[in-house]
Amino acid sequence: MDKRATRDAYGEALVEIGERHPEVVVLDADLAESTRSHRFAERFPDRFFDVGVAEQDMILLAAGLALAGKKPFASTFAVFAACRAYDQIRVSVAIPGLDVKIVASHGGLSVGEDGATHQSIEDLALMRVIPGMTVLVPADYWSAYRLALALAEHRGPAYLRLGRPKVPVIYGPDEEFRIGDAKLLRGGRDVTIIACGHMVFQALRAAEALAERGVEAEVLDVYSIKPLPSSVISYSLKKTGCGVVVEEHSVVGGLGGAVAELSSSCCPVPIKRVGVADRYGQSGGVEELWELYGLTPEKIADAALEVLHRKRGF
Amino acid sequence: MEDSSVVPYGEGEGKGFELSPEEETELKLIANGIRRDIVQMTYMAKSGHPGGSLSAVEIMVSLYWRFLSHRPHEPWWEGRDRFVLSKGHACPVLYACLAARGYFPKDMLWTFRKLGSILQGHPEYGKAPGIEATTGSLGQGFGVAVGMALAFKLDRRPNRVYVLVGDGEIQEGCVWESAMTASFRGLDNLTAILDHNGLQIDGSVREVKGSLYPLREKWEAFGWKVVEADGHSFRELFRALGEAVSTRGVPTVVIAHTVKGKGVSFMEGKVSFHGKPPTASELEEALRELADRERAIREGRA
Numbered sequence: 001m002d003k004r005a006t007r008d009a010y011g012e013a014l015v016e017i018g019e020r021h022p023e024v025v026v027l028d029a030d031l032a033e034s035t036r037s038h039r040f041a042e043r044f045p046d047r048f049f050d051v052g053v054a055e056q057d058m059i060l061l062a063a064g065l066a067l068a069g070k071k072p073f074a075s076t077f078a079v080f081a082a083c084r085a086y087d088q089i090r091v092s093v094a095i096p097g098l099d100v101k102i103v104a105s106h107g108g109l110s111v112g113e114d115g116a117t118h119q120s121i122e123d124l125a126l127m128r129v130i131p132g133m134t135v136l137v138p139a140d141y142w143s144a145y146r147l148a149l150a151l152a153e154h155r156g157p158a159y160l161r162l163g164r165p166k167v168p169v170i171y172g173p174d175e176e177f178r179i180g181d182a183k184l185l186r187g188g189r190d191v192t193i194i195a196c197g198h199m200v201f202q203a204l205r206a207a208e209a210l211a212e213r214g215v216e217a218e219v220l221d222v223y224s225i226k227p228l229p230s231s232v233i234s235y236s237l238k239k240t241g242c243g244v245v246v247e248e249h250s251v252v253g254g255l256g257g258a259v260a261e262l263s264s265s266c267c268p269v270p271i272k273r274v275g276v277a278d279r280y281g282q283s284g285g286v287e288e289l290w291e292l293y294g295l296t297p298e299k300i301a302d303a304a305l306e307v308l309h310r311k312r313g314f
Numbered sequence: 315m316e317d318s319s320v321v322p323y324g325e326g327e328g329k330g331f332e333l334s335p336e337e338e339t340e341l342k343l344i345a346n347g348i349r350r351d352i353v354q355m356t357y358m359a360k361s362g363h364p365g366g367s368l369s370a371v372e373i374m375v376s377l378y379w380r381f382l383s384h385r386p387h388e389p390w391w392e393g394r395d396r397f398v399l400s401k402g403h404a405c406p407v408l409y410a411c412l413a414a415r416g417y418f419p420k421d422m423l424w425t426f427r428k429l430g431s432i433l434q435g436h437p438e439y440g441k442a443p444g445i446e447a448t449t450g451s452l453g454q455g456f457g458v459a460v461g462m463a464l465a466f467k468l469d470r471r472p473n474r475v476y477v478l479v480g481d482g483e484i485q486e487g488c489v490w491e492s493a494m495t496a497s498f499r500g501l502d503n504l505t506a507i508l509d510h511n512g513l514q515i516d517g518s519v520r521e522v523k524g525s526l527y528p529l530r531e532k533w534e535a536f537g538w539k540v541v542e543a544d545g546h547s548f549r550e551l552f553r554a555l556g557e558a559v560s561t562r563g564v565p566t567v568v569i570a571h572t573v574k575g576k577g578v579s580f581m582e583g584k585v586s587f588h589g590k591p592p593t594a595s596e597l598e599e600a601l602r603e604l605a606d607r608e609r610a611i612r613e614g615r616a
Contacts, residue, residue: 025468046468049499057457057491064461067439067447068396070468088488091451092458096439 003166006144006197007105010162011036013148014073018044021152025065027051027074029058035075035105035162055080059088059102066098071152077111078104078120078161082127094130094157101151102127107137107161108248109281109289110198119281120161125253127159128226134158134179135225137247137255139200142171143183143223150179161197163248165286168201170221180227184236188216191304191311192236192243196222196255199246199274199295206300217304228258234267242270242307246300248290251275270310272303331380331556333549341379341548342611344414345371346604349577351410351423353600356591359427362435365587366480367407369511369545369572376551377476378411381559386416389443395473396462398447400455401480401509402436403589409433409442417444453486455479456506460492463504463565474559475504482514485523490536496565497537504565505558506538509545511574513585533567545570579603 017024018040025047032038032050041048051058055076062072074081081104082089093100104123111118127135134156138144144162151158170185177183185200186207195203200221207217218236222229237243243263245256256273263271276293290296333341348371356362377397378384385391399408406426413420418432422442425431432442436450446462449455459477466473479489496504510529516522526532533540539561543554551570558566574588575581578600581592592600610616 025465049464051491051495054488054491054495056488057460057495060454060457060488060492061461061464061495063447063454064458064463065465066461067458068462068465068473070465087451088454088457091448092454096448098439 002169004141004169005164005166006138006141006162007036007164009141009144010103010105010148011039013145014040015043017149017152018047021071023069023071024152025049025070025072027058027062027072029053029055029076029080031076034077035103037075055085056088059085059100060092062100063092063098066100071099073101073103075103075105077118078107078123079118082120082123082159086126090130094133097132097156099155099157101158101160103148103160103162105162106164108163108198109276109293109295110163110165110248110286112164112286112289113283115283116280121250121276121281123161124225124247124249124255125257128253128258132157133226136179136223137161137196137225138223139197139221140167140170142169142173142175143177143221146175146177147223150177154179163198165198167198170201170204177223180224180229182224182229182232183221184218184232185221186217186219188218188240190216190240191308192218192220192240193246193300193304194220194222194233194243194255194259195246196225198248202295202297203246203300205297206304209297209301210304215304215308222255225255225258228262230262233259233262237263237267237269242311244272244274244300244303244307246274246295248295249275250278252278270307272307274300274303331552333552338548339611341375342616343608344379345375346577346608346611348375348407348410348414350601350604351413352406353578353592353597355406355410355423355426357594357597358424360591361427362406362591363403363589364406364591365513365574365581365584366401366404366509366511368576368578368581369574370404370407370478370509371576372546372548372551373478373507373509373570374407374411376548376555378415380552381555382476383474386444389417393473396446396459396475398449398455398459398462398475398477399437400449400459400477401452401483402449402455404478404480405433405437408437412442412444418442452480452483453489456489457492459504459506460496460501463496463501464499466503467499467501473503476507477504478507478509481508481510481512481519481526482522484508485526493533493536493538500563501565502562505555506565506567508567508569509572510569511572513574513583513588515585515588517585529569537564539564539566540569541566542569542571545572546576577604577607
């Protein structure tokens with residue numbers, strides 16, 4: 001299976017965006033090679049600004065550039081974007097509703113060896129709670145590529161979360177992705193598995209394992225955490241009657257939180273959230289960490305059987 | 315002076331900023347009127363920040379009546395210079411200036427801080443015409459102004475950017491991140507004005523965090539040109555701001571030495587009036603003092 005990193009898609013997409021949109025400028029905070037924004041820097045050196053190790057400054061500059069008619073994409077690691085510069089994002093970007101795209105690479109535990117300080121497991125919750133913020137988590141190379149392009153057409157504040165490791169490519173290069181929508185990757189009537197980012201391919205594997213046991217799982221790639229594709233999710237949950245939400249994020253406040261909020265108000269069904277259980281990560285290999293923190297096809301399948309049991313038992 | 319024509323910036327490398335005695339008198343009268351609006355607004359809002367608004371009056375009048383290239387009746391004019399009030403809590407002075415220049419009717423001032431008002435407790439971009447950035451979380455407007463200046467440089471546009479920062483405000487670390495960017499990028503289209511009234515909420519700047527000094531050397535070390543001025547003298551402010559306009563290659567900071575609460579005797583130098591409005595009797599007294607001052611200006615005694 002072809003494996004590619006979502007951050008690599010961003011670097012490639014930026015070059016295409018740069019060609020099409022002369023108003024786009026790109027900022028980075030001393031991580032241009034890691035975030036892949038250096039691909040834009042090589043092609044459009046005049047429209048690229050490395051601010052050094054200064055994430056707060058980067059977001060403020062992006063706000064000022066947007067106020068003067070530019071369309072800034074600001075990239076750094078997810079922990080530094082969402083956590084370090086949070087108040088700058090809130091006050092200078094989000095309250096005035098500016099057209100600033102925050103592109104956060106190295107999201108989730110899969111940063112790996114860098115450990116807890118660098119593993120962003122809170123960013124989706126932090127960004128999702130900001131009024132007017134668009135929050136996107138692509139699952140693979142092509143969805144990351146397409147969603148980066150979609151952001152170039154979108155207006156307003158947005159947060160795009162990308163990852164470090166190479167993960168299986170799920171989509172073809174021509175697949176289209178609309179902000180606020182989701183992808184139905186597998187149909188099923190027993191249980192809905194809702195996933196985002198790196199957990200989408202894990203969810204697909206879990207669905208295969210469940211199928212062997214006679215359980216038909218529906219798999220949704222909910223790459224748009226905000227705006228949440230509420231009708232797609234609630235339609236599926238109503239149909240199957242139970243759900244599992246999987247994300248490389250804390251079980252508090254991320255996609256799991258969003259789906260639980262939705263479900264409680266329109267389709268209360270048993271739901272299990274699979275993610276990092278309200279604790280920090282640690283150093284280790286990607287696969288080791290996913291294993292230790294329960295982000296595996298086996299754990300997802302277990303969760304599916306559990307909600308299925310609860311659905312039938314009630 | 316209400317409809318005074320706008321003077322474009324930069325003509326004659328700062329020599330266009332001469333100040334005749336008649337103009338100075340006129341500006342003093344305008345400043346006095348702005349002070350009247352500030353105390354009245356904060357009284358009517360029953361909240362707000364009169365102290366740090368009063369200290370910035372001459373700075374703001376210099377900008378809005380002389381240095382800024384702007385069109386009050388065309389607030390989104392592309393060629394306008396930008397002003398960012400990084401010390402957003404001092405918005406009474408900004409709102410009073412915008413109203414006086416015709417951005418919105420003066421009556422709006424009495425809605426300040428009230429439900430549904432375009433004049434929010436801290437300035438919000440998009441709410442009132444003439445507000446160029448959302449500020450109030452200190453230190454941020456400064457970096458936003460640097461971003462604007464960067465955009466104008468990139469496009470080789472002549473627009474200038476002015477940003478007003480407080481002396482307590484520059485204790486925020488992100489100010490210095492952005493200060494480095496501004497000098498590194500050679501943003502000579504950017505002028506920062508430091509309203510140095512020496513007071514912050516918990517006491518004097520010296521008491522709270524005296525290591526903020528020396529100011530001049532700190533800014534110089536960050537690559538900025540530094541000009542100092544008496545922040546209540548139009549003559550000195552014009553010289554300093556004119557020098558900033560004619561400076562090439564680096565951004566300029568004007569350290570404006572000011573008095574918090576300036577113009578209202580019982581507010582002058584008082585930390586207590588940082589975020590406290592006047593009472594009814596204090597308002598009366600303040601307005602009486604300002605009326606006396608107006609007479610003195612007209613009679614050439616102030």
